[in-house]
Amino acid sequence: MNMPVDVLVIGGGPAGIAAAIKARENGVENILIVERSEELGGLLYQCIHNGFGLQYFKEDLTGPEYRYRFIQKLKKLKINYLLKTMVLDITHDRQTLLMNDTEGVIRLNPKAIVLAMGCRERTRYNIFVPGTRPAGIFTAGTAQRLINVEGYIPGNRVVILGSGDIGMIMARRLILEGAKVEAVVEILPYIGGLIRNEVQCLRDFDIPFFLGYTTTEIYGLRKVEGVTISKIGGDSSNESIKDIKCNTVLLSVGLIPENELSLNAGIKLDSVTHGPVVDENMQTNIPGIFAGGNVVHVLDLVDNVSREGEIAGLNAAKYVLGEISSPVRNIKIKAGDGIRYVVPSYISGKKKVNLYMRVSEPREDATIKVVDDTKQDCLYERRLAVTRPSEMIKITLLKGRMDSLDKECGSLTVSCVGGNDNGKS
Amino acid sequence: MIPWKGRLGKMSTRQSADVTIIGAGIQGASIARRLSQYHLRVVLIDKNSEVGFGTSKASTANVQVGIGFKGALRQRLMVSGTKMFDKLVEEINVPMMRMGRLWIARNESEVEILHNLKSVGEKNGVEGMELIDGEELRKREPNISNGFIAALHTHRTGVIAIYELIPALVENAQHNGVELLLDTEVKNIYQEKKRMVVEHDKGEINSRFIINAAGIGAAKIARMIDEDTLDPQPNREIVLVTDKRLKGILNHSIVHVGKGNAYLNPRCAGNLTLGMAGMDVNSGDDIDVPGERIQAILQAVKVVMPVISSGDIIRYFAGVVARPPTEGRDYIIEPSKRVNSLINVRVGYAGITCSQAIAELVVQILAKQGLNLIKNPRFDPYRKAIPKVSELSDEEKKKLITKDKRYGHIVCRCEHISEGEIVEAIKRGARTIDGIKNRTRAGMGRCQGGFCTPRILQILSRELHLPVTSIKANNDGSEVVLSRTKELLTEEGGF
Numbered sequence: 001m002n003m004p005v006d007v008l009v010i011g012g013g014p015a016g017i018a019a020a021i022k023a024r025e026n027g028v029e030n031i032l033i034v035e036r037s038e039e040l041g042g043l044l045y046q047c048i049h050n051g052f053g054l055q056y057f058k059e060d061l062t063g064p065e066y067r068y069r070f071i072q073k074l075k076k077l078k079i080n081y082l083l084k085t086m087v088l089d090i091t092h093d094r095q096t097l098l099m100n101d102t103e104g105v106i107r108l109n110p111k112a113i114v115l116a117m118g119c120r121e122r123t124r125y126n127i128f129v130p131g132t133r134p135a136g137i138f139t140a141g142t143a144q145r146l147i148n149v150e151g152y153i154p155g156n157r158v159v160i161l162g163s164g165d166i167g168m169i170m171a172r173r174l175i176l177e178g179a180k181v182e183a184v185v186e187i188l189p190y191i192g193g194l195i196r197n198e199v200q201c202l203r204d205f206d207i208p209f210f211l212g213y214t215t216t217e218i219y220g221l222r223k224v225e226g227v228t229i230s231k232i233g234g235d236s237s238n239e240s241i242k243d244i245k246c247n248t249v250l251l252s253v254g255l256i257p258e259n260e261l262s263l264n265a266g267i268k269l270d271s272v273t274h275g276p277v278v279d280e281n282m283q284t285n286i287p288g289i290f291a292g293g294n295v296v297h298v299l300d301l302v303d304n305v306s307r308e309g310e311i312a313g314l315n316a317a318k319y320v321l322g323e324i325s326s327p328v329r330n331i332k333i334k335a336g337d338g339i340r341y342v343v344p345s346y347i348s349g350k351k352k353v354n355l356y357m358r359v360s361e362p363r364e365d366a367t368i369k370v371v372d373d374t375k376q377d378c379l380y381e382r383r384l385a386v387t388r389p390s391e392m393i394k395i396t397l398l399k400g401r402m403d404s405l406d407k408e409c410g411s412l413t414v415s416c417v418g419g420n421d422n423g424k425s
Numbered sequence: 426m427i428p429w430k431g432r433l434g435k436m437s438t439r440q441s442a443d444v445t446i447i448g449a450g451i452q453g454a455s456i457a458r459r460l461s462q463y464h465l466r467v468v469l470i471d472k473n474s475e476v477g478f479g480t481s482k483a484s485t486a487n488v489q490v491g492i493g494f495k496g497a498l499r500q501r502l503m504v505s506g507t508k509m510f511d512k513l514v515e516e517i518n519v520p521m522m523r524m525g526r527l528w529i530a531r532n533e534s535e536v537e538i539l540h541n542l543k544s545v546g547e548k549n550g551v552e553g554m555e556l557i558d559g560e561e562l563r564k565r566e567p568n569i570s571n572g573f574i575a576a577l578h579t580h581r582t583g584v585i586a587i588y589e590l591i592p593a594l595v596e597n598a599q600h601n602g603v604e605l606l607l608d609t610e611v612k613n614i615y616q617e618k619k620r621m622v623v624e625h626d627k628g629e630i631n632s633r634f635i636i637n638a639a640g641i642g643a644a645k646i647a648r649m650i651d652e653d654t655l656d657p658q659p660n661r662e663i664v665l666v667t668d669k670r671l672k673g674i675l676n677h678s679i680v681h682v683g684k685g686n687a688y689l690n691p692r693c694a695g696n697l698t699l700g701m702a703g704m705d706v707n708s709g710d711d712i713d714v715p716g717e718r719i720q721a722i723l724q725a726v727k728v729v730m731p732v733i734s735s736g737d738i739i740r741y742f743a744g745v746v747a748r749p750p751t752e753g754r755d756y757i758i759e760p761s762k763r764v765n766s767l768i769n770v771r772v773g774y775a776g777i778t779c780s781q782a783i784a785e786l787v788v789q790i791l792a793k794q795g796l797n798l799i800k801n802p803r804f805d806p807y808r809k810a811i812p813k814v815s816e817l818s819d820e821e822k823k824k825l826i827t828k829d830k831r832y833g834h835i836v837c838r839c840e841h842i843s844e845g846e847i848v849e850a851i852k853r854g855a856r857t858i859d860g861i862k863n864r865t866r867a868g869m870g871r872c873q874g875g876f877c878t879p880r881i882l883q884i885l886s887r888e889l890h891l892p893v894t895s896i897k898a899n900n901d902g903s904e905v906v907l908s909r910t911k912e913l914l915t916e917e918g919g920f
Contacts, residue, residue, distance in 0.1 A: 101833030135898035178913030
């Protein structure tokens, strides 16, 4: 295979597809999406529940429906893609090594790359759950694939560790399949996923959940036999220490952007998001390499993943067409009090920009502020009734607001202050 | 020799052999391969579903030099055993590296330990030992913290790909005629008309000799003949495994000498294994990993190498080492006191290092007991490894994929393991998720099988013609999934 590629998109999930479509719509002819699994659309394929597209399409779609719309568009635009193809390496000058079962190995030298590899699930080992290593322990997404794609039930008595969205959705799914969900156990004093999943999955199905409990042991020799959980700061009473019998444990304890390829290419990662440090164009520190979606930071909704992929795709196109060049480094965006992180990390101050962020803890009536660190001017302020770490906050900085900024080495700090922390419960 | 046909295959209720080896761990596998050089009928049996599923798999996989452990027999076997590995890995094509070890000390009493180690080594004839100061230590290992003032460098310490080693030894033994019986648990052994009978859960084997290499279960087997056999004193060893991205931060194996201190070992595949000496003495056979132990190891590791953090850990496991109940935990490799046709092989730490020398010793014992050893002229010592796509050049990859396109389809994303490698592992005897993992590394990466497990289930099911619901993680009772969807909603299913 010998094809000229202008924009190479790594990953055919929602971010990658959106990036490719946007690049084509902005005038790039030679685009190639490389996807390692058997189908396009990433994990949307196995997300058979609804709640997708409320923002992007203003409709309530299932994962496969959302995926179908994007794939139709991709096919209409005749964008090339390779399935079951693995990217083995990217170098700092964008040389890319691919492998699949039809072409063998392929070396490409694209003008621009969009990284859209998504994220992977954290395992029990990432959070140091003690105990034995029997069969019957899965990440929630693996269980989701087994049930919704392969058609197998992992077990009939299930404990879910962590209260991420996939975990809560799988709790409901397992109940609908006739399994018993013994408990959802969350170490934090509040649910980790979206409110709508807490209501529609846990509360509506009367699933017991324990907040502020840590898992002190998984036991069982060949197959899981149970878990022991303990209340954080609790005593040795029955209320504090609970033994829950089960034959299956699902973990829903967060996601990590998948950036092993990025590291090989010399891309700088952020220590909080574990994704590439990007500017307002979603360009990484390496010119011509862009990134979007969960590979940059784990987003709450697929709608936001698509939007971010579009920004990356648009700017990859502009890079190929010579409209933008090196990464923007004019103004640094810093996460201040109450904010865990902000994406992007750098802006030019010369155009309207959206900032995506997550707060550190739940609050009510808190205020999001953006302050110019040099002059201590407040550029932006907004009161929010409820803020939760599970839900991303998007704010838009208009160009007019940034006129007074130092465009050479300025910095802005975003913070979330005031209000109270009643939102925890 | 009839290859084993699986759990459903018919077995003769009574078969005969010259030698029955109980336990397909590193010792049993090595002895089986060694005996396959002779005209002998050898049967290797194990209660687990695959070879190397006992103590051997939960090991740091070092090939030691002759120091660090007590016992005259063990030290002698270490010194001779370690030298036998270079030829072995050439023959059976298993990765090994001799990266050397730095035994490090940060105070006078620890330096004293270094001197003792060196004098033991000199007495045992260990070559390639060198005492160095802190400055030289940091030249050789720049990431070691400044507090360390001296080190003993043993240049020949190595590490071997233990997960590949045991299947490779057994494969080669089978190739040379050894019969392997898995999922076969010994119920009793006894002597009958100068023959030894092994009663197991599927029948019995009548042979001239029994080699008891049952690891943690060896005392139980030995007691079937000699009631006075003492139990082992098991140690639980907890090992943390790091992400491969740390490759290169450490060039040697590191042992911070003294109790409660850390050891750090590079693995052939690029991960590090981290542990702590003397942590769980006499812990019984519990393989639970307590949270405080993980933290204790991480703290001890940070003393040596502050750059390693908890975020680098991708897995941890516990293994149990069956230390013999002897002075200095020295090995017992001798005929039973009651019946000399039962040869007990009871070992502990450094078992991998000694394994090839132990196999040699067992052959000598058998000869002394009257077993007629006639060389098999057709013995073939060579075994080819499963191709590793990720390690091949572009040209080699292309060639392999042209021959079998399944080598171009990556199933395990983290370790870049192809479908071709998995299918080949099944052809060579893998029948469980862990069996695939041990032979190919699929599922050993940072996502710990989250992505590839459903795919590997399908491949195992397809290749073995078994339903997915009967595919096991490792042994019986560890089936990965319970049922098809909707089955719990029928009357019999669910609650």
